[in-house]
Amino acid sequence: MNIRRLIPTAALAGSVTLGLVALSACSPSDAADSGGAAEKSGDKLAVVASFYPMQYLAEEIGGSHVDVSTLTKPGVEPHELELGTRQAAQLGDADYILYLKGIQPAVDEAITAAGVPNTVDAASLTTLERHGSEVGHDHGDEHGDEHAGEEHAGEEEHAGEEGEAGTDPHIWLDPVKYAEVAKGVGASLEKADPDNAAAYRKNTTALVERLTTLDTAFKEGLADTSTKTFITTHSAFGYLAERYGLTQESISGLSPESEPSPARIKELLSIAAEEKVGTVFFETLVSDKTAKTVAADSGLKTDVLDPIEGITEKSKGADYVEVMKSNLAALEKALGAK
Known part of the structure; x- marks a missing residue:
């Protein structure tokens, strides 16, 4: 041995x-x-x-x-x-x-x-890979918010605390990785x-x-949707978004406990309106207070998108694969899969 x-x-x-x-x-x-x-x-x-x-x-x-x-x-x-x-x-x-x-x-x-x-x-x-508060495209200039660039920069700086040289460690949420x-x-x-x-x-x-x-199920389930943008509590789904052609917008950065600035909240409300976002996702292991506040301010629904950092009685599945299937169902519903 x-x-x-x-x-x-x-x-x-x-x-x-x-x-x-x-x-x-x-x-x-x-x-x-x-x-x-x-x-x-x-x-x-x-x-x-x-x-x-x-x-x-x-x-x-x-x-x-x-x-x-x-x-x-x-x-x-x-x-x-x-x-x-x-x-x-x-x-x-x-x-x-x-x-x-x-x-x-x-x-x-x-x-x-x-x-x-x-x-x-x-x-x-x-x-x-390096991910900040959003993955897919930059909304800062698009929405004319003079604070948006500063907000994203701050989140990128915080992201550096999470992984090597600012890299995103949430690799398990991409079935391929x-x-x-x-x-x-x-x-x-x-x-x-x-x-x-x-x-x-x-x-x-x-x-x-x-x-x-599981990867095949995500590819097929998210291939044709009414919108490609989803809003979630923290930036855990960057790899998943890139893999399946989606845009993740997070309320916080890579840390689930970081507080968003008023500028970021304002930006998210604008994005939700333009991208026809209907749902703000929260997760099971952290407070849903901020997600529900953002949803209420924009007239959106809330639902769970689980980063699968732990399995509890609140988890929508007994193991990784089952919870990922629940995540897929939630995304299909929120994005208007056809």
Whole structure:
């Protein structure tokens, strides 16, 4: 085996008391794979995921050969996560860490300090892009708002705090990019646990196929719509917008908690009128107050467009694929899909 510390399942269960939520799942495609090193020894690869999109990949690809813990409990807004001392120390006991640099500064620092050899940054497995408050085209000059340019510049500056050199880390909301990451995660798990490489390869292929099917559904569902512009709480959907020919306009920047300026609100109201926007989207893990205020001021409806940063009882689906399908249905309705 490569550098690897296999931990008995019983010992892993004890890690819950140290602040980690232990979660494990067996992928249907992995059910037939028996007799691997993990099953023979009663041991599994101890995987720590930073938040739900990474947890989902680890569980789907790792299947029955991994025990996955997540640093971000369901219902916690991941951007604001602060790690306790024991929780951070637990990272050092992991065999494999999967995270996304640029989303959670506290996690980035703790992972660097942990120094676990098999540590994978999902951002390194695809190409990141720079997104601000809007993706598609610039409305600043178009609407004649002398403050619009300043507002966008401020949001771009804030975006730099979120990712490397101002890049947008929300790659999982593009099924194509998420599939690229899945392939990289699968390859890294094969390297970390070569005894079960065949199972990881099989599970990766199955997951990529599901993501490809999801991509096709988005392409077909959003190909012909009355408008291409949607307004959302924070700028999480830039990759999705670019992938499917839409324009995202966000109330806040890349941070869900940043407050919009009066100039930005004024600009959004103008955009909503010109682009025939009928819905303002909010999300499940942050307050919907600002979205409802903007909607009320412009006579618009509100609905949920979930950035899938965590799964809770409020989520419109039990996992990533189900919630993405709900997002597609919400977009089709809001954009007037034909």
